[in-house]
Amino acid sequence: MDKLCGLARGTERERGMKTSFALCALITALATVEVQAQPARVTDRDIVESYQYMLGRWLVLRQENLDFKDGMKWNQIVHREPGGVDWANPNLDVVYSEAWIAVDEKSCTLIELPDIKGRYYTVQALNGWGEVTANINERNYPKHPFGKFALCLKGAKGIILPKGTQRVDLPSRKSRILMRIELGANPADAVTLQKKVTMKATGSPVVEPAVVKPDFTNSKLPGVEGFDKTEEILASEADLNVGMIDVRDKTHAVAKAAADPAQRARIDEVIRKYAIPAFQGEIQKIGKVANGWVRPRLIGNYRTDYVMRSIANYTGIWANNSKEVVYFAGQGLDGGQTYTQTYPKDALPVSKTRYFWSVVAVDGADFKVIPNSLKRYLLNKQSALKFNDDGSLTLVFGPKQPDGIPESNWMPTPAGKKYNLTYRFYGPSKDVSDGTYYPPPLVRISETQTEKFIHGLKKSTEDVIRRRKKNE
Numbered sequence: 189m190d191k192l193c194g195l196a197r198g199t200e201r202e203r204g205m206k207t208s209f210a211l212c213a214l215i216t217a218l219a220t221v222e223v224q225a226q227p228a229r230v231t232d233r234d235i236v237e238s239y240q241y242m243l244g245r246w247l248v249l250r251q252e253n254l255d256f257k258d259g260m261k262w263n264q265i266v267h268r269e270p271g272g273v274d275w276a277n278p279n280l281d282v283v284y285s286e287a288w289i290a291v292d293e294k295s296c297t298l299i300e301l302p303d304i305k306g307r308y309y310t311v312q313a314l315n316g317w318g319e320v321t322a323n324i325n326e327r328n329y330p331k332h333p334f335g336k337f338a339l340c341l342k343g344a345k346g347i348i349l350p351k352g353t354q355r356v357d358l359p360s361r362k363s364r365i366l367m368r369i370e371l372g373a374n375p376a377d378a379v380t381l382q383k384k385v386t387m388k389a390t391g392s393p394v395v396e397p398a399v400v401k402p403d404f405t406n407s408k409l410p411g412v413e414g415f416d417k418t419e420e421i422l423a424s425e426a427d428l429n430v431g432m433i434d435v436r437d438k439t440h441a442v443a444k445a446a447a448d449p450a451q452r453a454r455i456d457e458v459i460r461k462y463a464i465p466a467f468q469g470e471i472q473k474i475g476k477v478a479n480g481w482v483r484p485r486l487i488g489n490y491r492t493d494y495v496m497r498s499i500a501n502y503t504g505i506w507a508n509n510s511k512e513v514v515y516f517a518g519q520g521l522d523g524g525q526t527y528t529q530t531y532p533k534d535a536l537p538v539s540k541t542r543y544f545w546s547v548v549a550v551d552g553a554d555f556k557v558i559p560n561s562l563k564r565y566l567l568n569k570q571s572a573l574k575f576n577d578d579g580s581l582t583l584v585f586g587p588k589q590p591d592g593i594p595e596s597n598w599m600p601t602p603a604g605k606k607y608n609l610t611y612r613f614y615g616p617s618k619d620v621s622d623g624t625y626y627p628p629p630l631v632r633i634s635e636t637q638t639e640k641f642i643h644g645l646k647k648s649t650e651d652v653i654r655r656r657k658k659n660e
Contacts, residue, residue, distance in 0.1 A: 227445040230438070230457050238415070238439040240470070241432075241462035245421060246402050246414055247325050248318050248364075249503055251400040255288060256549075262290045263297050265365070265387040270375055271565075275405075277504030277610050279544045280566045283378050284400035287387055289363050296340035296347050299324075299365075303334045308370035308614055309381075310545035312508055313339065315360040316425030318501045320488040320509045327511075329354060330551055334569075338390070340361070347390060359398070359428055359584030366506050370544060370614075373570060375609075399424050404563040406502065406554050409464055410525035412456035418443030431492035459465040470495050470520060471503065478626040481516040481611070486544070503555050504610070514616040518609035522550065523602035526586030527630040528593075533579030537569070540625060542615025544569050549585065549599055551605035560600035572596045580660055585609065590633065623641055 219280070260266055265287045273284050289297040299311060302311065311324035326333035326620045332354040340347060341417035342357040349355065357496045369378045404410050418439060427436070474496060475485040488509025490497040498572040500507045507515070521527070531537055537545040546568035549558050567573070567583055574594040575581050582592045587603035601607055611627055 189190050194553075209284060216451075219627075227451065228441065229451065230445045232462060234438045235263060235442055235455055235458045236347055236463040236466050237435055238442040239459055240467055240498055241439055242414060242418065242421070242433045242495045243409070243467065244501045245317055245425065246400075246404075247498065247505060248316050249400055249421070249652060250363075250402040250404065251289065252398055253403065255286070256493060260288055261288070262288055263387060263389040265299070265367075265385060267382050267385070270371060270379070274556070275485060276502070277550055278555050278557065279368065279546070279612060280548060280557070281544055281570075281612070281614075283375070283382050284369055285365075285367040285369075285382055289365055289387075290361060290389075290393040290395040291341045291344070291358065292361055292364075292393040293341060293344045294347065295389050295393040296338040296344070296349065297387060297389050298311070298338055300338060300348070300385065300387050302381050302382055304369065307378065308368070308373045310368055310508070310512060311337070312368070312506070312512075313356075313358055314364045314365045314366070314506060315358075315428065316362060317427055318505065319428065319490065320359050320505075321360065321363065323508070323512060324356060339365075342344070344500045345628055356440075356620055360425065361393075370521035371570070372544075398423065399431070409467075410461050412452055413454075414459075415439075415443045415446040416447075420604045421570065428492055428535070429494075432494065435494060467495075467502075468496070471499055474499055474517075476623070479629040481518055481626050481629075483514065483623065483626065484514050487515060490566060510616075510621065514620050515611045516611040517660070518611075518630060521601070521607050521609065521630075523595040523605045523607050525632055526584065526588070526590055526604075526634040527632050528590075529583045529585070529628050529630050530576075531581040531583075531628055536581055537627070540617045540620050541613045542617070544615075545611070545613050547583070547599070547609055549610045550608050550610060551602070552608055555608065557606060558600075558602050560602075562595075562598075562600055562601060567597070567599055567610065568603070582642045585630070586634065 219364075248291075265285050268284045268286065270283045271278075271280055278284075287374065290296055301311070303308075309325055311322075312320060313322040315321050322339075326339055334354040336350055338349045338353045338355045340355055340357055341361060342359050348651075365433050367382075367396050369382050371378045400417055402410065422436065422439070442455065474482045484496065484500070486493050487500060487507050488511075490500075504515075546629050548566040550556055551558055573581060573583075574596055581597075583597050584590055584591065584598045586600050587601055589595055589598045607615075613620050617625070
């Protein structure tokens with residue numbers, strides 16, 4: 189640029205002083221525009237952090253796409269059969285009802301609940317990031333535990349609601365609704381209650397179509413293409429959590445750089461080599477570990493912890509908050525090994541909940557329940573468990589039923605594959621809620637191939653020594 193301005197000044201004698209300075213200013217302006225048009229180079233760390241941030245939103249958009257492909261319609265509730273859900277880490281203790289609702293300044297969504305007594309229930313609302321925005325139940329609405337509820341856009345005015353309706357304000361124009369009713373000892377009664385739940389919109393809300401319709405799998409997460417419509421995605425659903433400004437600024441910068449052909453390939457490489465492996469590694473570090481069990485550091489409402497939010501959406505979308513349930517996970521277990529877990533008489537799992545407890549085995553990739561010959565997918569308070577003579581309770585997880593263990597206490601596991609266990613404590617006791625309690629440890633009672641080899645080698649050596657002594 190300096191050389192060009194020098195040439196321009198060299199023409200002063202021919203064109204005059206004003207012309208030369210005008211030409212130099214024009215060249216400088218054009219060069220500045222060209223530099224500004226080039227997106228700034230983003231760091232590897234910014235790419236990794238932005239990816240982990242956006243993944244949580246992409247996972248919700250993916251589920252929205254799958255749900256509407258499955259036939260869901262706006263403001264219409266779908267009552268699922270017991271066990272009739274196909275997402276990660278489902279709760280098999282409850283019967284689910286689901287909906288996507290749309291609300292605006294002129295329309296609310298009405299939901300009417302029957303009187304549910306003696307069993308757990310909640311109507312959970314989540315926003316487009318997987319954050320819990322409401323739970324309708326007798327604990328949060330003790331003066332109006334059943335009857336009519338109106339889910340409305342916060343700030344909407346002038347909407348006339350039926351008499352006796354409890355208004356519940358939501359921060360988003362779109363919300364995912366998940367109703368859970370405990371199956372309990374009489375599942376048919378739970379289903380009867382479920383069928384009495386109704387939903388309808390009070391008006392005709394304007395529903396904006398999804399900006400993108402992702403169809404990636406957990407085993408093949410998005411690359412740089414995930415950032416292609418970042419501005420539109422961020423505009424479509426506000427992130428209500430404070431403290432996200434820094435990572436959102438980074439995300440805007442990465443999206444801008446991803447549109448630059450000169451940087452796109454590098455960003456994709458960073459995602460493949462660093463961002464995705466880093467995210468997978470974070471799953472192993474989701475919280476404090478005790479007795480071999482990990483308790484997620486946050487669940488349902490994540491404050492500034494966008495990494496934990498993305499992990500929750502990845503491993504068990506639609507997680508509720510810790511006021512409702514506390515989760516524990518046993519990760520990376522060997523399906524070919526046999527583990528026992530013994531609860532002492534004075535700390536049985538049922539004593540740690542107001543409502544119910546359960547443990548479910550899921551695969552290590554998509555976190556789906558694992559088929560087995562018994563068609564047994566969980567152990568819980570309704571299982572016909574047999575207690576030890578001293579009143580303690582021993583559960584067993586393994587590919588085959590061990591000798592001396594009742595079949596009722598055995599959860600089959602997939603030989604040759606890794607799996608995870610997920611514990612749920614609904615209506616957790618104080619020590620579960622405050623983090624001082626963890627389930628008892630798993631104790632491996634089987635041998636690995638290496639241990640079998642060493643044991644066999646030791647036995648062979650002892651046999652040789654015994655024979656030599658005998659022959660002496």
